[in-house]
Amino acid sequence: MLFFENAKESFESASGVFNKCNSESQFYHKFAKMIPDKIDVDTLVLAFKIALQDAEKEGENTLAFIALIPQYVRQCTSLEFAHEFRKKYNTEVLGLTQEELPDVDYGYIEVEPDVIDISDKDRNDVLAALYNASTPAGMGFLQYNPMPWTKEIASMYFDQFGKPNEDGTIDIKWIMGRPLNCKFVGNLVYVAGYNNDNECGLAQKAISTCPNLDKRKLYNKK
Numbered sequence: 407m408l409f410f411e412n413a414k415e416s417f418e419s420a421s422g423v424f425n426k427c428n429s430e431s432q433f434y435h436k437f438a439k440m441i442p443d444k445i446d447v448d449t450l451v452l453a454f455k456i457a458l459q460d461a462e463k464e465g466e467n468t469l470a471f472i473a474l475i476p477q478y479v480r481q482c483t484s485l486e487f488a489h490e491f492r493k494k495y496n497t498e499v500l501g502l503t504q505e506e507l508p509d510v511d512y513g514y515i516e517v518e519p520d521v522i523d524i525s526d527k528d529r530n531d532v533l534a535a536l537y538n539a540s541t542p543a544g545m546g547f548l549q550y551n552p553m554p555w556t557k558e559i560a561s562m563y564f565d566q567f568g569k570p571n572e573d574g575t576i577d578i579k580w581i582m583g584r585p586l587n588c589k590f591v592g593n594l595v596y597v598a599g600y601n602n603d604n605e606c607g608l609a610q611k612a613i614s615t616c617p618n619l620d621k622r623k624l625y626n627k628k
Contacts, residue, residue: 407446408446408447408484408486408487408490409444409445409446409487410444410445410446410447410450410479410482410483410487410491411443411444411483412443412444412482413438413441413442413443413444413445413450413482413483414438414441414442414443415438415443416438416482416483417434417435417437417438417441418434418435418438420434420435420438420478429466429467429470429471430470430471430474433457433461433466433468433471434478436457436461437453437454437457440453440456440457441453447487447490447491447494448494450479450491451491451494451495451498451499454475454495454499455498455499458472458499469545469547469548470544470545471544472499472500472547473500473541473542473543473544473546473547474543474544475495475499476488476491476492476495476496476541477543477603479491479492479495480492480605480606485606485607488605488606489605492541492605496541500541500542500547502541502542502550502552503552507535507539507611507612507615508615510615511614511615512527512614512615512616512617512618513614513618514610514613514614516610517594519598520596520597520598520601520609521594521595521596521597522594522595522597522609522610522613523593523594524593524594524595524613524616525593526618526619526620527613527616527617527618527619528557528616528617528619529560529564529590529595530557530558530560530561530564531557531560531616531617532560532595532613532616533555533560533563533564533578533586533590534554534555534556534557534559534560535612535613535615535616536586536588536597536600536609536612536613537554537555537560537581537584537586538554538555538612539604539608539609539611539612540584540585540586540600540603540604540608541584541604542583542584542585543583543584543585543603545583546580546582546583546584546585547583548583549582549583550582550583550584551582551583563581564576568590573591574591574592575589575590575591576589576590576591577589578590585599585600585603585604586600587599587600587602587603588600588609595609595613597609597610597613
């Protein structure tokens with residue numbers, strides 16, 4: 407079983423993380439009083455359910471940060487715990503109907519950290535995979551659309567909004583409340599921002615589910 411170590415201390419110090427005392431940090435301060443210092447995924451999700459319900463009864467507006475909670479947890483604990491927490495929290499608290507990534511692995515080429523060469527993949531497949539794997543953050547939760555994208559939808563997006571700038575960069579930030587925060591530059595995709603907003607290594611996992619244009623060529627993950 408996975409545990410969040412030093413959980414109470416992490417949430418008690420939230421105001422220091424945010425550099426000011428706001429409604430979000432105040433929520434975490436109250437939350438710290440109701441949890442032990444070592445907590446498992448299921449119990450932490452349940453504690454957040456109770457805390458959010460209590461905040462709503464007291465008239466607090468949690469919409470501004472309810473979808474940011476998995477990101478804060480990720481900053482304070484292990485990648486494995488953060489991954490399992492994000493899945494369970496998104497399903498049970500946010501009510502997201504997001505599906506798991508397909509159980510396939512065509513691999514990917516990482517030329518630099520968080521820079522993926524997609525010359526052997528369809529960029530429409532790549533954008534659709536990144537969109538489907540992302541979940542809303544912050545107020546983007548209000549714009550969330552659960553419908554998954556296909557490569558055809560991604561192609562229409564590129565046609566309408568994918569005009570490169572003077573440097574040849576297609577800069578994508580948010581789509582339907584989901585933080586994509588990536589850049590397409592020729593055959594390269596820069597995904598550091600995507601992983602930071604969603605989950606460490608998630609872009610690589612999503613891109614590896616995209617078939618290679620040459621079906622005979624499979625790349626090994628790094």
